[in-house]
Each structure stands twice: as C-alpha cells, then as structure tokens.
Amino acid sequence: MPHMTKYQGPGLTELRRGVVEYCVMSMLSKEEMYGFQLVETLASHDGLVTSEGTMYPLLGRLHDAGLVNTNWRQEGSNRPRKYYSLTSAGRAALESFRNDWARFRDTVDKVLSISGE
Amino acid sequence: MPHMTKYQGPGLTELRRGVVEYCVMSMLSKEEMYGFQLVETLASHDGLVTSEGTMYPLLGRLHDAGLVNTNWRQEGSNRPRKYYSLTSAGRAALESFRNDWARFRDTVDKVLSISGE
DNA sequence: CATGATACCTTGTCTGACAAGGTTTGACCA
DNA sequence: TGGTCAAACCTTGTCAGACAAGGTATCATG
DSSP: OTTOOOOOOHHHHHHHTTTHHHHHHHHHTTSOEEHHHHHHHHHTSTTOOOOHHHHHHHHHHHHHTTSEEEEEEOOTTSOOEEEEEEOHHHHHHHHHHHHHHHHHHHHHHHHHTTTOO | OTTOOOOOOHHHHHHHTTTHHHHHHHHHTTSOEEHHHHHHHHHTSTTOOOOHHHHHHHHHHHHHTTSEEEEEEOOTTSOOEEEEEEOHHHHHHHHHHHHHHHHHHHHHHHHHTSSOO
C-alpha cells in the first residue's frame, strides 16, 4: 500500500504552515536525518503529519536558503540516503523562530480564551 | 495615510494561517463586531496583524460556511456597519478548534525544544 | 528475475494571505 | 454648496506552500 497519507481535517493543514519547516530544523539540530525519516518522525507527533510531497520541496527550500547541508551516505547495505544537517545560519533562524513561536502561541492562547468564563 | 499595513516578517504570515479565522470567531463569541473593528483589534494583539484584504474575504467564507450571521446596524450618526455574530455552528467549530489548537501547540512546543538541554 | 519496500523527486491543483487598488457614506468646514 | 477627509466596505491579482498523485532508482528476498 504505497503513498499512504493519513488524513487530518482541513483546519490542521493550515495550522502546520510555517511551523513544520522549523520542526524539521529543530529535529535536525539534534541529529542528521534523511527525508523519508523526517516524514515518519513528524507523523509520530500528534498533528504534524506531512507527506513526501511536502517534505522534499521543503528541504529543497531550506537548502537553497543555506539553512541546511546535505550529504549522501550509505549505511551497511541499505540504499544510499541523503542526510540533512543544520548550518549555523539554520541554527540562528531556528533560535529566532523559537522566540516568534512563543510570542505567537501566547497571543493565540489569550485570544482563544477570551470568551470563556 | 490610508491602507497602512504593518509589515511583519514572512515567517509570521504563514503562522497566522488557519488561526486568524478562529481568533476572529473567538472575539465574535464575546460580542458582535464589524470588519474594520476586527482588523484593528487583531492588530492590537502581538503577531496577529492582518489587513482588510485578508479580513473581508475571511468573513465572507465564514458566512458562506454558516459560522457567522450578519446584520447592518447604524449607531448614532455613524455610517452603517455590518456586524458579525457567531452562529451555534460557529460556536461548535470554535470549541472544536480550541482542542485542536491545544494539542497542536503542545506538540510544537515539544518538538521545538528537542535540542535544548 | 519478479515483487515489494525504501527512498528519492516532480507536476498540478487548491487555498489563503496580502498589496493595491476602488466605492460609498457621513462629518466637518469654509 | 461643495470639497475634503476618514471610516468602512469590497475586489482583483499575485504568490507561497500543502498536498495528491504520480514517477524513478536501489536493494533484499523469494
């Protein structure tokens, strides 16, 4: 059963926008990973499902922007994999986003709870 | 100085996607508001700046989806304003989103802090 | 050597944010 | 009266990014 994609409502798709990118960078800041692995790992986190059609173009953009490096590597007898790692520019961008995210998150929390009491 | 739009980096634009919609609904759940007022109120919240070019189509979509009602009303000698209020379907959608948001927020928090310790 | 799984990538479609316009209404003032 | 201004509405066109649905290459296993 190839090309399986877990469906999640339309609302969540929009939520992921502009965040998945940095989730990927955050994972890469911990260890080198390859595209397919990133898709699977994200899917294991609640609400972060993506597909390869999202991931590969995304990784391409990060690379073009100089935020990640790539290198092909073969482990054992597996087929070669293209590993991504964070550049220092990537690390800086990630750090900056962590601030943006915290502010944004707090704002949304506040606005969404306006009605409740 | 008409049509002024505060510029915020490109990253934040994507963040707002899929969230502003529910921020609007949350505000409407508290009290009726009109479009222009919503733009100004959102702008007063950190990271939620939008423009009229975003707001009016958004309100139109909410209306088409049956999530909000509208009624023109004139207060004093002001020009008439188109007030929006939440329908019960809107209230349900908002409540559902509050759950989605909480889960999503927690996931992102977790992933973003992977590297830090 | 056929099949299946892994792993890469591309094309096309759709949604929604935004810039940059435009229109209407009423207040204010000369 | 008529000109200007701001409030308030709306539309058009452009762009980015998510995703579905394909395709291709490599390797293990039967």
